[in-house]
Amino acid sequence: MTGWSASRSSASEWGASTRGAPRLVVVGGDAAGMSAAAQAKRLAPELEVVVLEEGPHISYAACGISLLVGGAVSDPSDLLAFTPESAGELRGIQVRVWHRVQELDLGRRRLAGVVAGSGESFSLGFDSLVLATGARPLRPPLPGVELPGVFTLRSLSDGLRLRQWLDRWAPRRAVVAGAGYVGLDMAQALRARSMAVTIVKDRPTPLLGLEPELSALAEEELVRNGCLLLRDAPLFCILERGSASAASGSEGALATGPPESSGSVVGVRAGGEDLAADLVLLALGVRPRSRLAEGAGLRLGHGGAVEVDSRARTSAPGVYAAGDCATQIHRVTGRIVYVTQALAANRQGRVAGANAAMDLLGSSGDGRPRPEHPGTLGTAVLRIFDAEVGLVGLGLAAAREAGLDAVATVITSRTNPGYYPTGGPMKVALIAERRTGRLLGGQVAGAAGAAKRVDTLATALHAGMDLAALAELDLGYAPHFSPVRDPILIAARQALRRV
C-alpha cells in the first residue's frame, strides 16, 4: 500500500488510501469497466472504487447504437444501464466522467490526465488498477477521411453525432465501408432511414467468415432489401465536393444533401469505382486502446491488446485489464486472441474487478477461490433485415489455421416444417475435426428463428461434444418452432458421415 498524503478533497491530486480504505481505480466506464467496479464493490464494500471515464456516458448498450441511428430506439437514455449519479447512489461507485487518463506510473501507482472541457489536470493514486479502455474504430489515413460527412461509430456519442447529422442534412446516399457486424447493422439502420446504401468490402471473401453458402444467403437478403454490396472493393479515398475527382454526375443529384459548399464528402473511390455518397461510414474494425498500458510497459498480445490471463492479470502485479482493450482466451484452441464481444467484456470485467478487490482484502481474502474467465467461444448473432445469422467457435479457415484437420458440412433445411404457414429456409454449417468428430465451430443462417439456434452449438462446444452426441440431442419440436428434426440435428448427422 502506498503512503502518499495528498488530500482526496483536491480534484487535481488524490493520493491512495487517505481514508484508510484501499482504492481501486478503473479506467473506462463501459461494459468491462463498470462490471469490474460493481463486482469489486459487491465483494468488498469497504473499498473506495473510482471509475475514470473520458466521455460523458457510462455503461451504455453499444450494440443498441445502430437502433438509435435507425430510429427503432429514440431516447438515448434508454441505452444507459447507469448514469454516473445512479452508479454512485446504487452501487457506491465514484464515477468521474470527462476524465481522460494520459499517464500511468506503475512505480508510484498513480494515474494522471486532464479533465475535458476545463482542461484541468488531475492525478490519482491507486492501490489496485483495472484498465478497461476499450477499443477505437479504425480510421485509415486515406485522402478525405477527415471530411465532414465521414463517420465512425463506436461510442454512444458517435451515434448521437451521426443521428444529428442525419436529422439535420437528410443525406440520401451512404457508403458503408466494411461488412462486419457494425457495417451490416449500420447498413440496415441507414436503409431504415430510406437512404440508398452501398456496402464496400475490401476482400472477395464471404461475409463474417461464414461458409460461402451461408454468406450467400445473407448477401441475397442485403440485395433484396436494397443494399448494394461490392466485394473486393477496398476503399482508396473519399472524394471531396468540388475536387476534380468527384464522382461524375453525382453532385447535381444531391439537392437535399449535406453542406453544398466544397469541402464536404461527395463520394468514395473503392475498388475500381467511384461511388456517389453524401455520407460515408467507416466500419473497418477496431483496435484495442492500449497506449496507456503500452506506455507503462505492460505486455501487449494479439492484435496489440493488453495481454491478460484467465484472471485478467496483466504483466504488472496488481494491474488488471478487461474488455475490448484486452486479450481473450479462445475456448476451442486455448489460444490468446483479440475479439470484442459484449458478454465476454462483461465477464472479464467482473473477473478483473473481483481479483483486484481480493488483492486489497488482505488476510480476509485469503483462501477464497480467485474468479477466472475461462474464455470465449466468440458467439455472435445478428439480424440482416428479415434473415438471421449466428456463429460460434472456429470457421473452417480458422480451424485449419490453428493446425486442426477440419472439415465443414453445410446443410439446408427449414426453420419450421414445410406445411407451416410461416418460417423459411435455414442453413447450418458445422466444422468438425476429422477422425475424432469433435465439434470445432458452427454457423446458422436463415429465416426468423435461425440465429439463437447457435446457442445449442455454443453449449455443445462448451461441453466438448462430438458430432455423434450432437446428433443425439433431444431438441424441442413443435411446428411453430422447428421441423421434427431440428436443422442442427440434420447437420450433425450429415457431418458424421464426412469426418
Added chain:
Amino acid sequence: MTGWSASRSSASEWGASTRGAPRLVVVGGDAAGMSAAAQAKRLAPELEVVVLEEGPHISYAACGISLLVGGAVSDPSDLLAFTPESAGELRGIQVRVWHRVQELDLGRRRLAGVVAGSGESFSLGFDSLVLATGARPLRPPLPGVELPGVFTLRSLSDGLRLRQWLDRWAPRRAVVAGAGYVGLDMAQALRARSMAVTIVKDRPTPLLGLEPELSALAEEELVRNGCLLLRDAPLFCILERGSASAASGSEGALATGPPESSGSVVGVRAGGEDLAADLVLLALGVRPRSRLAEGAGLRLGHGGAVEVDSRARTSAPGVYAAGDCATQIHRVTGRIVYVTQALAANRQGRVAGANAAMDLLGSSGDGRPRPEHPGTLGTAVLRIFDAEVGLVGLGLAAAREAGLDAVATVITSRTNPGYYPTGGPMKVALIAERRTGRLLGGQVAGAAGAAKRVDTLATALHAGMDLAALAELDLGYAPHFSPVRDPILIAARQALRRV
C-alpha cells in the same frame, strides 16, 4: 427363419421368405413405424419390408393436426410425409393401409387380422417384427361420452372428422377437457375458429408440470386470449340435449349449433359446474396400444407400454417395438418411462428398424455396431397464443419423486433488452441437485423467442453440465435476440447461490 410355403400372391395368406428374401413386418405406419421401415430398407435393401397400417394414412405430422383444425393449414396432404404409393416408389417399402392386425403368434411368427372395408381376413408371416402401434386417446366411460359432438384427437382422420363437424355445424361453444399439449393446442385452434372455449383441468396443479410462476404466465395468456380455464374441475359427465340435467339456459342460445334434435351434446358437468357446450374435446392423455403385444405375452412396462431396451428389443427375440406404444429410457434418471414424443418415436423407430434388419442380415451383419436409442429428455416446446413454453428434463416434483435432493430456481428476465422495441418478459426455472449443482431439468416461458431456448438446457442436460458450467456458456447476444446476459445465464447464476 420360418419355412412356410404360403404364396405371397394370396392377399389373405403370405408366408415369410417365399422369395428367399427375409421379411420384416412393421405394424403401424406413422412416425416410428415408417422410420423403422425406411431405416431397415436403407441398411438392407434386399429385405422385403411390409408395413401394415390400420388407417388410411401413413407418416403424418401428428403435431400439425391442430393447425388443420384451426385453419392455419388447409390441405391435409401437406401433413403427409409419404403416401403408401410414394413410400413404395421412393423407398421400396410395401405399405398395406386399412390392415388391422388382431393377432400375433410368436411361435409361428405370423400376424393375422382383417382388412377394413372389405372385411377380408389376412395372415402374414414375418422373420423380424417391429411393433409401432402407437397410442390411443383416453376416453373414460363417462355418461354421454359417445354422444355426437364429443371428440378425441389423435390421428389425421380424427382431425379431418373434427374439421368436417366444425365446417358443417359451426358450433359456438367448446369445452376442452384436459390442459396438456393436445388440449392447449386445440383450445387455440378452436379460438382461431372464433369459438368460445373453456378448458377444464381435473386437478388444481400448474399446467404441464411447470413451476407455478411459469404456469401462471401461460394461464394469463390463455385468459388474455379469451379461453376460460377451470382448474380442479374433473369432468363428471357430458350433458345431452333434452335431458333433465342439460345446462340451464344454454339451449336457446345455441341457435346455430349442431343437431338440434335431442341426443346431441349440450354441455358438460365438470367440478361443481354445468357448462354449456356444443362441442366437447376430450384431451385427457393417451395410453399405449399394446394389446397385440400383451396378447402375445410380451412384457409390458411403465404405463402399460411395451417394454424395450436401448436397442428397442422387446422381451421376445426378433420382436422390436418403438414409438408411442413402447417405453423410453429417461436420460436423467435412467428409468424406464412412458412418454410420447415425435422425435423420440422417430429415433426409436429407426433403431428398431436397424436392429430388426441386422438380425436378418446373417453373417454380413456380424460385428457391426448395433444402433441404440439412449433415451429421451422429454423436451417439449409449445406456443400458447403469443406466449411460448419449453420444458426439458425433470420438474421439481419429478426430481424429488426420483429420490433426488432437488431445488428449483425461478427468475424473470426478458427475451430482449428493455430498450428494444419488441420482446417481452421471460421466465426461466432451473431444477438442480443440491450440493453437486448438477442440472436436472429446466423450463422457459415468455414472449416470442423464449421456447427454443430450452434447447440450450437440453444440450446442457445431455452433457451432464452443472450450474457453474451453465452460467459460463457463451450464448449469442444482440438486441434483436437477447439481453447481454441471456435469461438462461441469469437463471444459472441465481441458481448457483441456492444449491
